Amino acid sequence: MNNFPIADQITIPDALNRAYAHWNAGQAAEAEHLAMQVLHVIPSQPDALHLLGLMAHAYGKSALAIDYLRRACLLPDVPARYCSNMAEICRQMGLLEEAERAARRAVEREPQLTAGWNNLGIILQECGKLDDSLECLQRVSSFEPDNPEAHNNLGNTYKLLGQLNEAKASYQQALSLHPNYAEAHSNLAFLLCELGQFDEAAVAAQTAIDLNPHLADAYLNLAEIDLSRLRYGDALQRLNALMAFAPQHPGGLAALAQVMLKTERPQDALVYAQQSVRMAPDNPRAHNTLGRALQALNQHKQALESFDTAATLPGTSVEESMTARALLLLEMGDKKAAIEAFDLTQVQFPESIRVAMARTDTKTYRHDDPDISLMESALVRSVKPTLNDQMGLHFALGKAYLDLADSGRAFYHLDKGNAIKRSVVTYDANKTGQWLRSIGATFTPALMNTFRHAGAASERPVFIVGMPRSGTTLIEQILASHADIFGAGELSALRFAVDGSGNFPQNMSGWKADDFARAGRDYLSRVDSLAPNALRVVDKMPANFLYAGLIPLILSDARIIHCRRDPVDTCLSCYSKLFAGEQLFTYEQSELGTFHRDYQALMENLRQVLPADRFIEVDYESVVDDLETQARRLIAFVGLPWDEACLDFHKTRRVVRTASVSQVRQPIYTTSKGRWHCHAANLGPLLAALGIDPSGATNTSTNP
Structure with a gap:
């Protein structure tokens, strides 16, 4: 049946065209009415389902949106962009595995779909599949070399891979194409913070806020810069400004919890961390923050459970979660379990400098300890670790060479690590x-x-x-x-x-x-x-x-x-x-x-x-x-x-x-x-x- 059972007997294609036209013109009620009429005739009509999914998402009805889009994408010949849109909405809801499947289906159906590769690259980035993400986003930037968003997204993956120079170049390329690109300014601010360039980072973050006063990430990045400089009052001020327009922002709530922990208010930290988890139950960083708050309150069993939950969720926080769990076990006095937890983390992340740095207190180093060569290599490779990681590596290697009675090498690293720390604190x-x-x-x-x-x-x-x-x-x-x-x-x-x-x-x-x-x-x-x-x-x-x-x-x-x-x-x-x-x-x-x-x-x-x-x-x-x-x-x-x-x-x-x-x-x-x-x-x-x-x-x- 191709016609509506109504007076003017318009065809379904005409009804769909009109529905999309109404939606694009901001006439939501008319668009929804026509789309629902189509579904009354053909319950599985993918174009109507897709439109209703986009509308539901626009009005904050995420679960309904996903339901419509899943049904729209059931047919084997569904347009690739439908799968790509479904992937992006799944990503926003934290359904990363389903998002990846939908995004891969989109680019398989239409290999030249730039938006599909872009969505897949971002999803893989959030899943922690960084090499695959890099390949996708490099493809996007080659398809559209003048697209600032492509370079910005590519910079995010470079940063997560630790390729900080490449990340910086990508952000700067995005800004050269679009000088008022607030998100790129914000991302550059976070990168500069990791490089220890705090003044430049603060300028970039403030620029992002000036361009887009409701850009949550810019406030979070500015707060992170303040935390790195031990300016806890300033960090709290930034986060309060964020909460003024986004009081339920999961990242903002988690950041507030971190400030509370830094200022030794663990009970307040727990409240904020619990709110963050409620708002984003599939966010591993929220669970990690909750774990740290529980740890500070001596609720160790619950803290371990939070770290375990975080480690099971897709994303880039698995290594952090597993390491935090191992450190908690060490703090609790279960050294054997802590060592086993560190070893398990290293099996999953064999090149992890985070594990090598974190477990220094579990061992007395010997000359053949592989952690020493791993940490030394990290410091001399062309792609430098973040400033915090460089500092941690120097202190860890200083401890290792003290164990080995190699005073010269020990103090080479201790002097370096202390100099980095001294450069970022204010002391008279x-x-x-x-x-x-x-x-x-x-x-x-x-x-x-x-x-x-x-x-x-x-x-x-x-x-x-x-x-x-x-x-x-x-x-x-x-x-x-x-x-x-x-x-x-x-x-x-x-x-x-x-x-x-x-x-x-x-x-x-x-x-x-x-x-x-x-x-x-x-x-x-x-x-x-x-x-x-x-x-x-x-x-x-x-x-x-x-x-x-x-x-x-x-x-x-x-x-x-x-x-x-x-x-x-x-x-x-x-x-x-x-x-x-x-x-x-x-x-x-x-x-x-x-x-x-x-x-x-x-x-x-x-x-x-x-x-x-x-x-x-x-x-x-x-x-x-x-x-x-x-x-x-x-x-x-x-x-x-x-x-x-x-x-x-x-x-x-x-x-x-x-x-x-x-x-x-x-x-x-x-x-x-x-x-x-x-x-x-x-x-x-x-x-x-x-x-x-x-x-x-x-x-x-x-x-x-």
Whole structure:
């Protein structure tokens, strides 16, 4: 039957032509009416189904759109563009496998269909099939060399392949053809960020926003640039601007979760990450972000499930998901499972530098370790890794060559890695030193005596303070092995309690007794729920040494353990680590040594005024030389009966998130004592800043 059973008896082809004409003219109701009339006569008519699918998609009815397009594409002789359109809509819905099948069918039916190859290339890109994607998109750019979108899409695949120079050239070609192409400016911004060219990246991202104020990716890229420069407040501002017009954007919600994690607000991060997953349940990056939020909240089983889910979804995040899972297992203390997870990831991604970098703490390197040659090769190949990956590779290789006692090669890489990190952070050693001196001058004997009983009363808090890498994690692990002690890890609760009261230490001058008590109650409110039944809760944030003078005034019964270690060993260990947190003073030897001296001077001031019954100092070297004596001393200091489990601290199963994650899983060893001497030739700036002679003689006036 070719005619409608209506008065004017128009033919089905005429009805379809009119329907498409109405749609193109913006007359949706008329177009839908005619298309539905056609389906009433021929229920499987592909042209009508295709039009209804496009209309449903335009009005945000994605599921209905896919249903129409699936039915339209059932016939073997359906036009290729119908399959291509179906592929693109499936891609937008996250149905990547179905999208790929439809796109391949389109180009098989019509090999010269440029739009079909373009859609297939983008789909393969999102599936992580990057070599195939590159082939498709190169074909598109050869078909249409003056098409800026073709070059932009090609640049995206080059970037994912790590071919950053080619990606940059493609974006620039797109912009030469279309200078006001907002998406290309945005993509170039992301690429420049990965190359460490943050100022240029910010300009490109802002240009994209100026051209298209509703381009979500440009806001995300600008936020990523701010995160790379540790400007968390600026990143939050960018994301809030995005949320103002796209409050349910999955990428925006995931990015907000990442900012919350960076600013140590894991509960807020969890809320945003859960929203992101709800909005995009098939998006692996949303599940990865959820996994990290759950990890930060110690919900490890659920975090593993999120990483597992992410790894099963198509896309370019599989390697990231599997590596994150392995690192979580290592953090949880299951080293065997972590190694197996790293090995499984490497089987799937045999050239993965991400795996090689991530598993450095699981091994002591040997000369024939294949990871060394893999990482070295990545640094010298013509296609350079991203700036972050270059930095990570240098730190990983520095660790490898330290294991191999090859000091020259180790410091070649450590100097390179630290220089890259130092180039992207803002740090002023002079201002920091002035601040530390102002803290020391604030906590006078008069202040301590006046307010010594003002604080909130609780014997539960135990603070472990000191320089990073000074043995704080070891001391916490010993204490946390006691049945009545909970090791809470590195908490920011004290800093938050202090920050809420104004600038520190200037604000101390105006405080009354109630202010000190209020800050103490604030701290307790943040930690009391962590382990309600524990008699002691250990907060081992090393940087709390900054607040050591304040602690007895806000928490009258709290205890403070100051960890000390040989200054050069401490600084060498800092210099050899790429910290997850913001240890901004560690990335240049002179600045590191200067900071250590300023820290020592502060602690010398504070030890004169801290209450003797609430403050002790423990030397790392004494612990490794005589574990039992020092462990018994620690348990006695916190006011609890002895527990033999403290001597088997390495067997205690608990989460450890610090850079010492592997060391505290081992029995006591002494190989780190005096380690710096064999590297003295490479530590000149550090030794000079510390006032230490390379032969080992020290300037005692700066090393109390």
